[in-house]
Amino acid sequence: MKLLLFVSLIFWSFFSAHAEEVYEIKGPLGLPDLETPDDNPQTPEKVALGRKLYFDTRLSADDTISCATCHDPTKGFADGEPVSTGIKGQKGGRNAPSVLNAAYYRIQFWDGRAPSLEEQAKGPIVNPIEMGMPSHQAVVEKLRGIRGYQEAFQKVFGKEGITIDNIAIAIASFERTILAGNSPFDRYFFKGDKDAMSQSAIRGIEVFKEKGKCTLCHPFTPDKALFTDNGFHNIGVGMDKPNPDLGRYSVVEGAGKTEGLRGAFKTPTLRNVTLTAPYMHDGSQKTLEEAVDFYDKGGHPNPYLDPQIKPLNLTGQEKSDLVEFMKSLTCDTLPSLTGVRD
Numbered sequence: 481m482k483l484l485l486f487v488s489l490i491f492w493s494f495f496s497a498h499a500e501e502v503y504e505i506k507g508p509l510g511l512p513d514l515e516t517p518d519d520n521p522q523t524p525e526k527v528a529l530g531r532k533l534y535f536d537t538r539l540s541a542d543d544t545i546s547c548a549t550c551h552d553p554t555k556g557f558a559d560g561e562p563v564s565t566g567i568k569g570q571k572g573g574r575n576a577p578s579v580l581n582a583a584y585y586r587i588q589f590w591d592g593r594a595p596s597l598e599e600q601a602k603g604p605i606v607n608p609i610e611m612g613m614p615s616h617q618a619v620v621e622k623l624r625g626i627r628g629y630q631e632a633f634q635k636v637f638g639k640e641g642i643t644i645d646n647i648a649i650a651i652a653s654f655e656r657t658i659l660a661g662n663s664p665f666d667r668y669f670f671k672g673d674k675d676a677m678s679q680s681a682i683r684g685i686e687v688f689k690e691k692g693k694c695t696l697c698h699p700f701t702p703d704k705a706l707f708t709d710n711g712f713h714n715i716g717v718g719m720d721k722p723n724p725d726l727g728r729y730s731v732v733e734g735a736g737k738t739e740g741l742r743g744a745f746k747t748p749t750l751r752n753v754t755l756t757a758p759y760m761h762d763g764s765q766k767t768l769e770e771a772v773d774f775y776d777k778g779g780h781p782n783p784y785l786d787p788q789i790k791p792l793n794l795t796g797q798e799k800s801d802l803v804e805f806m807k808s809l810t811c812d813t814l815p816s817l818t819g820v821r822d
Protein backbone atom coordinates (compact mmCIF):
# COMPACT_ATOMS: atom_id res chain seq x y z
CA MET A 481 0.00 0.00 0.00
CA LYS A 482 1.29 3.41 -0.85
CA LEU A 483 0.73 6.20 1.59
CA LEU A 484 1.19 9.76 0.54
CA LEU A 485 2.88 11.67 3.28
CA PHE A 486 2.01 15.30 3.45
CA VAL A 487 5.01 17.24 4.56
CA SER A 488 4.96 20.99 4.55
CA LEU A 489 8.61 20.94 5.52
CA ILE A 490 10.77 18.48 7.33
CA PHE A 491 8.50 15.85 8.70
CA TRP A 492 9.11 14.09 11.85
CA SER A 493 5.78 13.11 13.17
CA PHE A 494 4.98 10.12 11.03
CA PHE A 495 1.56 8.68 11.01
CA SER A 496 1.76 5.34 12.68
CA ALA A 497 2.40 2.65 10.13
CA HIS A 498 3.82 -0.81 9.80
CA ALA A 499 7.41 -1.19 8.77
CA GLU A 500 6.51 -2.73 5.42
CA GLU A 501 4.38 0.20 4.35
CA VAL A 502 6.01 2.42 1.77
CA TYR A 503 6.02 6.18 1.92
CA GLU A 504 6.09 8.58 -0.94
CA ILE A 505 7.29 11.97 0.07
CA LYS A 506 5.22 15.01 -0.77
CA GLY A 507 7.42 17.97 -1.56
CA PRO A 508 7.08 21.15 0.48
CA LEU A 509 5.70 24.26 -1.29
CA GLY A 510 7.87 25.00 -4.34
CA LEU A 511 9.43 21.56 -4.60
CA PRO A 512 8.07 18.50 -6.42
CA ASP A 513 7.12 15.26 -4.73
CA LEU A 514 10.14 13.14 -4.07
CA GLU A 515 10.54 9.73 -5.58
CA THR A 516 12.27 7.20 -3.41
CA PRO A 517 14.34 4.43 -5.01
CA ASP A 518 12.44 1.17 -5.54
CA ASP A 519 15.03 -0.70 -3.52
CA ASN A 520 14.88 1.72 -0.60
CA PRO A 521 11.27 2.24 0.48
CA GLN A 522 10.90 4.75 3.29
CA THR A 523 9.62 3.56 6.61
CA PRO A 524 9.47 5.57 9.83
CA GLU A 525 11.74 3.09 11.61
CA LYS A 526 14.33 3.30 8.86
CA VAL A 527 14.27 7.09 8.89
CA ALA A 528 14.61 7.15 12.69
CA LEU A 529 17.59 4.82 12.49
CA GLY A 530 19.16 7.00 9.80
CA ARG A 531 18.71 10.04 12.00
CA LYS A 532 20.54 8.31 14.84
CA LEU A 533 23.42 7.35 12.56
CA TYR A 534 23.61 10.85 11.06
CA PHE A 535 24.26 12.43 14.45
CA ASP A 536 26.45 9.65 15.88
CA THR A 537 30.15 10.49 16.26
CA ARG A 538 30.86 6.78 16.79
CA LEU A 539 30.79 6.40 13.01
CA SER A 540 34.23 8.07 13.05
CA ALA A 541 37.54 6.47 14.02
CA ASP A 542 38.05 8.52 17.20
CA ASP A 543 34.40 9.18 18.09
CA THR A 544 34.67 12.91 17.36
CA ILE A 545 32.97 13.44 13.99
CA SER A 546 29.46 12.72 12.73
CA CYS A 547 27.74 13.68 9.50
CA ALA A 548 26.18 16.52 11.49
CA THR A 549 29.63 17.94 12.35
CA CYS A 550 29.95 19.17 8.77
CA HIS A 551 26.24 19.24 7.90
CA ASP A 552 24.96 20.90 11.05
CA PRO A 553 21.22 21.67 11.36
CA THR A 554 22.07 24.89 13.22
CA LYS A 555 24.21 26.00 10.25
CA GLY A 556 21.80 25.29 7.43
CA PHE A 557 23.04 21.66 7.34
CA ALA A 558 26.48 22.89 6.25
CA ASP A 559 29.37 23.98 8.50
CA GLY A 560 29.94 27.67 7.87
CA GLU A 561 33.60 27.17 6.96
CA PRO A 562 35.35 27.64 3.59
CA VAL A 563 36.48 23.99 3.75
CA SER A 564 35.55 21.32 6.30
CA THR A 565 37.60 19.95 9.17
CA GLY A 566 37.49 16.22 9.83
CA ILE A 567 39.23 14.00 12.38
CA LYS A 568 42.44 15.20 14.05
CA GLY A 569 41.84 18.72 12.78
CA GLN A 570 42.50 17.77 9.16
CA LYS A 571 41.14 20.13 6.52
CA GLY A 572 39.62 18.94 3.25
CA GLY A 573 39.80 20.72 -0.08
CA ARG A 574 36.15 21.59 -0.63
CA ASN A 575 33.26 23.46 0.94
CA ALA A 576 30.59 21.35 2.64
CA PRO A 577 27.31 21.72 0.74
CA SER A 578 24.05 21.68 2.66
CA VAL A 579 22.21 18.37 2.80
CA LEU A 580 18.91 20.29 2.84
CA ASN A 581 17.18 19.22 -0.37
CA ALA A 582 20.21 17.15 -1.44
CA ALA A 583 17.61 14.45 -2.15
CA TYR A 584 16.55 16.48 -5.20
CA TYR A 585 19.98 16.33 -6.86
CA ARG A 586 20.22 13.68 -9.55
CA ILE A 587 23.86 13.18 -8.66
CA GLN A 588 25.83 13.89 -5.47
CA PHE A 589 29.01 15.86 -4.63
CA TRP A 590 30.41 18.98 -6.28
CA ASP A 591 31.94 16.76 -8.97
CA GLY A 592 29.01 14.31 -9.16
CA ARG A 593 31.11 11.28 -8.25
CA ALA A 594 28.27 9.57 -6.31
CA PRO A 595 25.13 8.55 -8.21
CA SER A 596 22.82 8.49 -5.18
CA LEU A 597 22.48 9.46 -1.54
CA GLU A 598 23.01 5.81 -0.67
CA GLU A 599 26.37 5.70 -2.48
CA GLN A 600 27.34 9.11 -1.14
CA ALA A 601 26.84 8.17 2.52
CA LYS A 602 29.46 5.42 2.38
CA GLY A 603 32.21 7.85 1.35
CA PRO A 604 32.82 10.13 4.35
CA ILE A 605 32.96 7.25 6.87
CA VAL A 606 36.16 5.85 5.34
CA ASN A 607 37.57 9.14 4.05
CA PRO A 608 40.86 9.49 5.99
CA ILE A 609 40.40 13.21 6.56
CA GLU A 610 36.68 13.13 7.33
CA MET A 611 35.54 10.29 9.63
CA GLY A 612 38.67 8.18 9.17
CA MET A 613 37.37 4.64 9.70
CA PRO A 614 39.94 2.17 8.33
CA SER A 615 37.31 0.24 6.31
CA HIS A 616 33.59 -0.26 5.88
CA GLN A 617 33.94 -3.58 7.67
CA ALA A 618 35.45 -1.72 10.65
CA VAL A 619 32.41 0.54 11.06
CA VAL A 620 30.09 -2.45 10.66
CA GLU A 621 31.96 -4.31 13.44
CA LYS A 622 31.92 -1.23 15.65
CA LEU A 623 28.15 -0.79 15.34
CA ARG A 624 27.60 -4.53 15.86
CA GLY A 625 29.14 -3.99 19.29
CA ILE A 626 26.39 -1.51 20.22
CA ARG A 627 23.20 -3.21 21.40
CA GLY A 628 20.82 -0.46 20.49
CA TYR A 629 22.01 -0.62 16.89
CA GLN A 630 21.81 -4.41 16.72
CA GLU A 631 18.17 -4.24 17.68
CA ALA A 632 17.30 -1.26 15.50
CA PHE A 633 18.93 -2.72 12.36
CA GLN A 634 17.26 -6.06 12.95
CA LYS A 635 13.89 -4.38 13.26
CA VAL A 636 14.38 -2.48 9.99
CA PHE A 637 16.41 -4.95 7.91
CA GLY A 638 15.58 -8.30 9.46
CA LYS A 639 18.25 -11.01 9.45
CA GLU A 640 20.62 -8.92 7.29
CA GLY A 641 21.12 -6.59 10.23
CA ILE A 642 24.11 -4.26 10.20
CA THR A 643 25.91 -4.00 6.86
CA ILE A 644 27.54 -1.02 5.19
CA ASP A 645 24.77 -0.93 2.60
CA ASN A 646 22.12 -0.86 5.29
CA ILE A 647 23.93 1.91 7.15
CA ALA A 648 23.94 3.96 3.96
CA ILE A 649 20.33 3.09 3.13
CA ALA A 650 19.15 4.28 6.55
CA ILE A 651 21.14 7.53 6.41
CA ALA A 652 19.85 8.24 2.88
CA SER A 653 16.28 7.66 4.04
CA PHE A 654 16.76 10.22 6.80
CA GLU A 655 18.24 12.67 4.31
CA ARG A 656 15.14 12.36 2.14
CA THR A 657 13.19 13.90 5.00
CA ILE A 658 15.42 16.97 5.21
CA LEU A 659 13.45 19.03 2.72
CA ALA A 660 12.90 22.73 2.90
CA GLY A 661 10.67 24.81 0.65
CA ASN A 662 7.93 27.23 1.63
CA SER A 663 10.15 30.30 1.48
CA PRO A 664 8.87 33.87 0.95
CA PHE A 665 9.60 33.34 -2.76
CA ASP A 666 7.49 30.16 -2.84
CA ARG A 667 4.58 31.91 -1.17
CA TYR A 668 4.84 34.80 -3.64
CA PHE A 669 5.40 32.73 -6.76
CA PHE A 670 3.33 29.60 -6.17
CA LYS A 671 0.60 30.98 -3.90
CA GLY A 672 0.32 34.52 -5.22
CA ASP A 673 0.97 36.09 -1.82
CA LYS A 674 2.06 39.54 -3.02
CA ASP A 675 3.25 40.62 0.42
CA ALA A 676 5.56 37.66 0.93
CA MET A 677 8.54 39.34 -0.76
CA SER A 678 9.99 42.86 -0.59
CA GLN A 679 9.78 45.09 -3.68
CA SER A 680 13.53 44.78 -4.11
CA ALA A 681 13.36 40.97 -4.00
CA ILE A 682 10.50 41.01 -6.54
CA ARG A 683 12.60 43.17 -8.88
CA GLY A 684 15.39 40.65 -8.24
CA ILE A 685 13.32 37.89 -9.88
CA GLU A 686 13.49 39.78 -13.19
CA VAL A 687 17.23 40.46 -12.88
CA PHE A 688 17.74 36.78 -12.06
CA LYS A 689 15.86 35.71 -15.19
CA GLU A 690 16.74 38.43 -17.68
CA LYS A 691 19.86 40.54 -17.35
CA GLY A 692 21.63 38.17 -14.95
CA LYS A 693 20.80 35.04 -16.99
CA CYS A 694 21.02 33.10 -13.72
CA THR A 695 18.11 30.83 -14.70
CA LEU A 696 20.23 29.31 -17.48
CA CYS A 697 21.75 27.16 -14.74
CA HIS A 698 19.64 27.87 -11.62
CA PRO A 699 16.18 27.39 -13.23
CA PHE A 700 12.66 27.57 -11.86
CA THR A 701 9.38 26.94 -13.67
CA PRO A 702 5.71 27.50 -12.77
CA ASP A 703 5.51 23.98 -11.35
CA LYS A 704 8.77 23.70 -9.44
CA ALA A 705 11.76 25.69 -8.29
CA LEU A 706 14.87 23.57 -7.81
CA PHE A 707 17.29 26.38 -8.77
CA THR A 708 19.71 23.82 -10.20
CA ASP A 709 20.05 22.25 -13.63
CA ASN A 710 21.93 19.33 -12.06
CA GLY A 711 24.60 20.15 -14.63
CA PHE A 712 28.32 20.91 -14.39
CA HIS A 713 29.82 24.24 -15.40
CA ASN A 714 33.12 26.03 -15.20
CA ILE A 715 32.27 29.52 -13.97
CA GLY A 716 35.91 30.21 -13.16
CA VAL A 717 35.90 29.56 -9.41
CA GLY A 718 39.45 28.72 -8.28
CA MET A 719 40.76 28.86 -11.85
CA ASP A 720 43.18 31.64 -10.84
CA LYS A 721 45.10 29.15 -8.65
CA PRO A 722 48.30 27.49 -9.89
CA ASN A 723 46.88 23.94 -9.66
CA PRO A 724 43.12 24.35 -9.83
CA ASP A 725 40.71 21.66 -8.67
CA LEU A 726 39.49 20.20 -11.98
CA GLY A 727 36.15 19.05 -10.54
CA ARG A 728 34.03 17.01 -12.92
CA TYR A 729 36.94 16.45 -15.30
CA SER A 730 38.75 14.30 -12.73
CA VAL A 731 35.72 12.03 -12.34
CA VAL A 732 34.47 11.38 -15.87
CA GLU A 733 36.17 8.63 -17.90
CA GLY A 734 35.89 7.67 -21.55
CA ALA A 735 34.29 9.55 -24.41
CA GLY A 736 32.40 11.96 -22.15
CA LYS A 737 35.65 13.37 -20.74
CA THR A 738 35.68 16.64 -22.66
CA GLU A 739 38.00 19.59 -22.11
CA GLY A 740 35.02 21.73 -21.15
CA LEU A 741 34.70 19.72 -17.95
CA ARG A 742 37.97 21.10 -16.62
CA GLY A 743 37.08 23.16 -13.57
CA ALA A 744 33.36 22.35 -13.95
CA PHE A 745 31.33 21.83 -10.77
CA LYS A 746 27.72 20.93 -10.09
CA THR A 747 25.30 23.85 -10.04
CA PRO A 748 24.20 24.11 -6.40
CA THR A 749 20.60 24.93 -5.56
CA LEU A 750 20.17 28.45 -4.23
CA ARG A 751 17.50 27.46 -1.73
CA ASN A 752 18.44 28.45 1.83
CA VAL A 753 21.63 29.97 0.47
CA THR A 754 21.66 32.67 3.17
CA LEU A 755 22.32 29.95 5.74
CA THR A 756 25.38 28.45 4.10
CA ALA A 757 28.08 31.09 3.56
CA PRO A 758 30.83 30.96 2.46
CA TYR A 759 30.01 29.94 -1.10
CA MET A 760 31.29 27.96 -4.09
CA HIS A 761 33.12 24.59 -4.09
CA ASP A 762 36.15 26.17 -2.40
CA GLY A 763 34.28 28.55 -0.11
CA SER A 764 36.03 31.45 -1.83
CA GLN A 765 33.07 33.86 -1.89
CA LYS A 766 32.28 35.11 1.59
CA THR A 767 28.92 36.77 0.94
CA LEU A 768 26.13 36.80 -1.60
CA GLU A 769 27.21 40.34 -2.53
CA GLU A 770 30.68 39.00 -3.40
CA ALA A 771 29.16 36.16 -5.42
CA VAL A 772 27.05 38.61 -7.42
CA ASP A 773 30.12 40.80 -8.07
CA PHE A 774 31.95 37.70 -9.28
CA TYR A 775 29.21 37.01 -11.84
CA ASP A 776 28.98 40.68 -12.77
CA LYS A 777 32.64 40.61 -13.81
CA GLY A 778 32.00 37.48 -15.90
CA GLY A 779 33.54 34.92 -13.55
CA HIS A 780 37.25 34.23 -13.65
CA PRO A 781 38.53 34.12 -17.24
CA ASN A 782 40.08 30.77 -18.21
CA PRO A 783 40.16 28.62 -21.35
CA TYR A 784 37.30 26.39 -20.14
CA LEU A 785 34.89 29.09 -18.94
CA ASP A 786 31.26 28.22 -19.70
CA PRO A 787 30.28 30.42 -22.68
CA GLN A 788 27.12 31.42 -20.82
CA ILE A 789 29.21 33.28 -18.24
CA LYS A 790 29.82 36.84 -19.49
CA PRO A 791 30.19 40.27 -17.88
CA LEU A 792 26.71 41.48 -16.92
CA ASN A 793 27.07 45.25 -16.36
CA LEU A 794 24.57 45.23 -13.52
CA THR A 795 23.78 48.49 -11.75
CA GLY A 796 24.21 48.79 -7.97
CA GLN A 797 20.42 48.55 -7.60
CA GLU A 798 20.23 45.41 -9.75
CA LYS A 799 22.97 43.78 -7.69
CA SER A 800 21.22 44.46 -4.41
CA ASP A 801 17.89 43.32 -5.89
CA LEU A 802 19.54 40.02 -6.87
CA VAL A 803 20.85 39.57 -3.35
CA GLU A 804 17.42 40.37 -1.86
CA PHE A 805 15.89 37.82 -4.21
CA MET A 806 18.31 35.12 -3.09
CA LYS A 807 17.56 35.97 0.54
CA SER A 808 13.88 35.31 -0.16
CA LEU A 809 14.71 31.66 -0.98
CA THR A 810 15.26 30.75 2.65
CA CYS A 811 12.72 28.59 4.39
CA ASP A 812 11.85 30.52 7.53
CA THR A 813 10.51 27.60 9.52
CA LEU A 814 13.40 25.18 9.65
CA PRO A 815 13.06 22.84 12.60
CA SER A 816 15.90 22.19 14.97
CA LEU A 817 16.86 18.57 14.65
CA THR A 818 19.21 16.98 17.10
CA GLY A 819 20.69 13.57 17.60
CA VAL A 820 18.99 10.81 19.53
CA ARG A 821 21.37 8.44 21.21
CA ASP A 822 20.69 5.14 22.94
Ligand code: HEC
Nearest residue numbers: 546547550564565566574575576577582588589590604610
Ligand atom coordinates in the same frame (compact mmCIF):
# COMPACT_ATOMS: atom_id res chain seq x y z
C1 HEC B 1 34.57 16.40 7.64
C2 HEC B 1 33.36 16.99 7.10
C3 HEC B 1 32.29 16.08 6.53
C4 HEC B 1 31.71 14.98 7.11
C5 HEC B 1 32.07 14.32 8.43
C6 HEC B 1 30.67 14.56 6.21
N1 HEC B 1 30.61 15.39 5.13
FE1 HEC B 1 29.25 15.32 3.65
N2 HEC B 1 30.35 16.62 2.61
C7 HEC B 1 31.45 17.30 3.06
C8 HEC B 1 32.09 17.99 1.96
C9 HEC B 1 33.34 18.85 2.05
C10 HEC B 1 31.33 17.68 0.81
C11 HEC B 1 31.64 18.09 -0.62
C12 HEC B 1 32.72 17.17 -1.11
C13 HEC B 1 32.82 17.07 -2.60
O1 HEC B 1 31.88 17.47 -3.28
O2 HEC B 1 33.85 16.59 -3.08
C14 HEC B 1 30.22 16.84 1.25
C15 HEC B 1 29.19 16.38 0.43
C16 HEC B 1 28.07 15.73 0.90
C17 HEC B 1 26.87 15.49 0.14
C18 HEC B 1 26.62 15.91 -1.30
C19 HEC B 1 25.70 17.09 -1.37
C20 HEC B 1 25.72 17.75 -2.71
O3 HEC B 1 25.27 18.90 -2.80
O4 HEC B 1 26.20 17.16 -3.70
C21 HEC B 1 26.00 14.82 0.95
C22 HEC B 1 24.61 14.36 0.62
C23 HEC B 1 26.69 14.61 2.21
N3 HEC B 1 27.94 15.20 2.14
C24 HEC B 1 26.20 13.87 3.27
C25 HEC B 1 27.01 13.42 4.31
C26 HEC B 1 26.69 12.31 5.19
C27 HEC B 1 25.43 11.49 5.14
C28 HEC B 1 27.73 12.18 6.08
C29 HEC B 1 27.91 11.16 7.17
C30 HEC B 1 27.95 9.76 6.74
C31 HEC B 1 28.69 13.22 5.73
N4 HEC B 1 28.24 13.92 4.64
C32 HEC B 1 29.85 13.46 6.43
C33 HEC B 1 31.89 17.31 4.35
C34 HEC B 1 31.59 16.31 5.28
Ligand code: HEC
Nearest residue numbers: 692694697713717745746747748759760761771775786788
Ligand atom coordinates in the same frame (compact mmCIF):
# COMPACT_ATOMS: atom_id res chain seq x y z
C1 HEC C 1 26.62 28.71 -16.54
C2 HEC C 1 25.85 28.28 -15.39
C3 HEC C 1 25.57 29.29 -14.30
C4 HEC C 1 25.02 30.54 -14.38
C5 HEC C 1 24.57 31.27 -15.63
C6 HEC C 1 24.91 31.04 -13.03
N1 HEC C 1 25.40 30.11 -12.15
FE1 HEC C 1 25.52 30.34 -10.15
N2 HEC C 1 26.56 28.59 -10.01
C7 HEC C 1 26.85 27.76 -11.07
C8 HEC C 1 27.82 26.76 -10.66
C9 HEC C 1 28.37 25.65 -11.52
C10 HEC C 1 28.13 27.06 -9.32
C11 HEC C 1 29.19 26.35 -8.47
C12 HEC C 1 30.55 26.80 -9.01
C13 HEC C 1 31.77 26.35 -8.25
O1 HEC C 1 31.73 26.23 -7.03
O2 HEC C 1 32.81 26.14 -8.92
C14 HEC C 1 27.30 28.20 -8.94
C15 HEC C 1 27.27 28.76 -7.66
C16 HEC C 1 26.48 29.84 -7.30
C17 HEC C 1 26.36 30.35 -5.96
C18 HEC C 1 27.01 29.74 -4.72
C19 HEC C 1 26.06 28.79 -4.05
C20 HEC C 1 26.66 27.92 -2.98
O3 HEC C 1 25.91 27.24 -2.29
O4 HEC C 1 27.89 27.88 -2.84
C21 HEC C 1 25.55 31.43 -6.01
C22 HEC C 1 25.12 32.31 -4.85
C23 HEC C 1 25.14 31.59 -7.40
N3 HEC C 1 25.72 30.59 -8.14
C24 HEC C 1 24.29 32.58 -7.85
C25 HEC C 1 24.12 32.86 -9.22
C26 HEC C 1 23.54 34.08 -9.71
C27 HEC C 1 22.98 35.20 -8.86
C28 HEC C 1 23.59 34.00 -11.07
C29 HEC C 1 23.20 35.05 -12.08
C30 HEC C 1 23.87 36.34 -11.93
C31 HEC C 1 24.20 32.73 -11.41
N4 HEC C 1 24.50 32.07 -10.26
C32 HEC C 1 24.41 32.28 -12.70
C33 HEC C 1 26.33 27.86 -12.34
C34 HEC C 1 25.80 29.03 -12.88
